[in-house]
Amino acid sequence: xxxxWNDFKAFITRGNVVDxxxxxxxxxxxxxxxxxxxxxxxxxxxxxxLDGIDFSNLEVGLKDGIxxxxxxxxxxxxxFLIIALSVFIVIKxxxxxxxxxxxxxxxxKECPECCMPIPIAAKKCGHCSSDL
Numbered sequence: 001x002x003x004x005w006n007d008f009k010a011f012i013t014r015g016n017v018v019d020x021x022x023x024x025x026x027x028x029x030x031x032x033x034x035x036x037x038x039x040x041x042x043x044x045x046x047x048x049x050l051d052g053i054d055f056s057n058l059e060v061g062l063k064d065g066i067x068x069x070x071x072x073x074x075x076x077x078x079x080f081l082i083i084a085l086s087v088f089i090v091i092k093x094x095x096x097x098x099x100x101x102x103x104x105x106x107x108x109k110e111c112p113e114c115c116m117p118i119p120i121a122a123k124k125c126g127h128c129s130s131d132l
Contacts, residue, residue, distance in 0.1 A: 031083065038079045 011017065039056065047053045058071025108117040114128035123132055 030086075031079075034079050034083050034086070038075055038082060042078065042082075043075060 043055050047055065055071040055074045058074070059067040059069045061067045107120060109120050109122075110116070111118050111125040111127060111130065111132070113130040114125060116125065116127040118125050118127070118132075124130070125132060
């Protein structure tokens with residue numbers, strides 16, 4: 001049981017698991033913001049343009065009170081498209097910032113044995129001890 005607990009602790013405390021948990025929480029909050037943007041800000045003007053139609057209430061009635069709520073589906077699709085566009089814009093901005101950083105200064109070279117960066121003037125690799 002102690003081995004299981006230690007393995008579990010090691011798994012949970014790894015950085016990528018914590019990063020994933022933070023991403024899920026932030027993503028959930030971001031989804032709520034986008035849903036509010038779609039439902040409270042974007043859809044009312046569309047409804048006015050379409051003679052007061054509220055997309056969230058659009059449905060096709062079947063029988064016995066069962067209905068297909070295609071308006072809610074339209075809202076969900078619009079929310080998805082806005083989220084996808086937002087993520088795309090963020091990724092493009094991050095990529096642009098990374099390109100602007102440019103290449104690191106040429107004061108290091110790569111060790112031919114271990115591929116670690118070492119000073120250009122080095123005669124011996126400090127990582128793998130190979131002669132250069």
